[in-house]
Amino acid sequence: MRKITSIILLALLIPVVSAQKIEKKNFDFKEIKTLKTISVKSQDRTGTCWCFATTSFLETELIRMGKGEFDLSEMFFIRNAYKTKAMNYVRFHGKTNFTQGGQAHDVLNEIAEHGIVPESVYSGKVYGQEIHNHSELRTVIKGMLDGVIKSRKPTPVWNDAYCSVLDTYLGETPASFTYDGKTYTPGSFAETLGIIPDDYIELTSYSHQPYYKSFVLEVPDNWSYDGYYNLPVDDLIEVMKKAIKAGYSIAWDGDMSDKGFSHKNGVAIVPETDWDDMSDEVKDSIFVKPGKEKQITQEMRQEAFGDYTVTDDHLMHLTGMAKDKDGTYYFLTKNSWGPESNDFGGYLYMSESFVRLHTIAFMVHKDALPKDIKEKLGL
Numbered sequence: 001m002r003k004i005t006s007i008i009l010l011a012l013l014i015p016v017v018s019a020q021k022i023e024k025k026n027f028d029f030k031e032i033k034t035l036k037t038i039s040v041k042s043q044d045r046t047g048t049c050w051c052f053a054t055t056s057f058l059e060t061e062l063i064r065m066g067k068g069e070f071d072l073s074e075m076f077f078i079r080n081a082y083k084t085k086a087m088n089y090v091r092f093h094g095k096t097n098f099t100q101g102g103q104a105h106d107v108l109n110e111i112a113e114h115g116i117v118p119e120s121v122y123s124g125k126v127y128g129q130e131i132h133n134h135s136e137l138r139t140v141i142k143g144m145l146d147g148v149i150k151s152r153k154p155t156p157v158w159n160d161a162y163c164s165v166l167d168t169y170l171g172e173t174p175a176s177f178t179y180d181g182k183t184y185t186p187g188s189f190a191e192t193l194g195i196i197p198d199d200y201i202e203l204t205s206y207s208h209q210p211y212y213k214s215f216v217l218e219v220p221d222n223w224s225y226d227g228y229y230n231l232p233v234d235d236l237i238e239v240m241k242k243a244i245k246a247g248y249s250i251a252w253d254g255d256m257s258d259k260g261f262s263h264k265n266g267v268a269i270v271p272e273t274d275w276d277d278m279s280d281e282v283k284d285s286i287f288v289k290p291g292k293e294k295q296i297t298q299e300m301r302q303e304a305f306g307d308y309t310v311t312d313d314h315l316m317h318l319t320g321m322a323k324d325k326d327g328t329y330y331f332l333t334k335n336s337w338g339p340e341s342n343d344f345g346g347y348l349y350m351s352e353s354f355v356r357l358h359t360i361a362f363m364v365h366k367d368a369l370p371k372d373i374k375e376k377l378g379l
Contacts, residue, residue, distance in 0.1 A: 026289035028325035040346035042338030047100030052336035053315035075124025115186025219312035243368035296356035
């Protein structure tokens with residue numbers, strides 16, 4: 001994702017907790033399932049929600065797997081992805097995407113190549129800053145790469161020079177480290193944790209591609225051209241609901257630019273009446289109590305994707321489900337804007353209608369798939 005660059009308060013590092021229930025009197029949410037996860041963090045002034053959401057997802061996977069409580073380094077994945085992305089950008093002569101954004105699979109790809117380290121080993125903060133801020137870094141490295149491409153004859157040392165810049169801003173990645181009295185490499189630490197990248201799949205739902213097949217999802221931040229399995233939207237929602245009920249959380253990729261998304265109010269919805277047609281009185285009540293929502297069809301999803309109404313905008317982490325007093329399903333969503341970013345500890349509830357329309361894709365463990373869908377996908 002690339003739009004989320006606002007200043008967000010630094011997340012407080014607190015012990016592992018269950019996902020915070022949002023108390024909203026007039027919605028009267030009733031918990032269906034809440035998965036244990038670690039505290040909400042903040043991506044601060046970076047466009048790296050893809051990594052914060054997916055790292056939270058993996059930390060929650062470790063809890064589910066009985067491995068214990070771990071605070072993993074987002075910046076280790078981000079630092080390595082900057083390097084991988086730069087090589088791709090230069091090899092394509094600058095004719096591909098190079099931003100801070102990315103996808104959930106970028107974390108898994110970097111794990112396969114470079115391993116994992118704890119946050120305490122690699123924070124990505126090297127000059128005393130209290131928050132992550134990649135504003136200057138992104139300008140420097142993009143300009144450097146564009147200069148390399150413009151030279152029309154890259155030298156053999158451009159990548160060494162580029163990595164030196166990354167080391168200056170983020171710190172050198174460790175070849176080995178000590179954690180809880182034991183010495184690891186990033187690779188051996190990953191093996192100890194048991195995160196197997198091939199165990200995770202990404203799913204989407206668009207009618208311009210065959211269903212139950214894999215295709216390269218056409219969004220700018222899929223710069224690695226990874227494949228996504230395509231499902232009808234009803235199957236997509238079925239996977240999400242059954243996964244969470246079975247104890248599997250979800251790394252969610254979607255759009256939060258719609259007026260129905262209110263992190264401040266802890267709710268994301270798709271009102272039945274278009275915003276421009278609402279009275280001021282209705283607008284004032286929209287996040288106060290449940291109301292009728294649009295019934296989202298496959299055709300509506302496709303139209304919104306085609307006309308850029310719904311874009312590849314933001315990644316978050318789904319850690320539970322609930323119903324409001326009218327029986328509408330909501331997905332409990334852990335954002336990466338810090339625990340003090342709203343009155344609900346950094347969480348919000350996204351309604352089923354909102355998720356049906358605004359989901360671009362999501363990542364989940366393949367064992368979370370219902371048997372019939374797994375068979376249709378050939379998994």
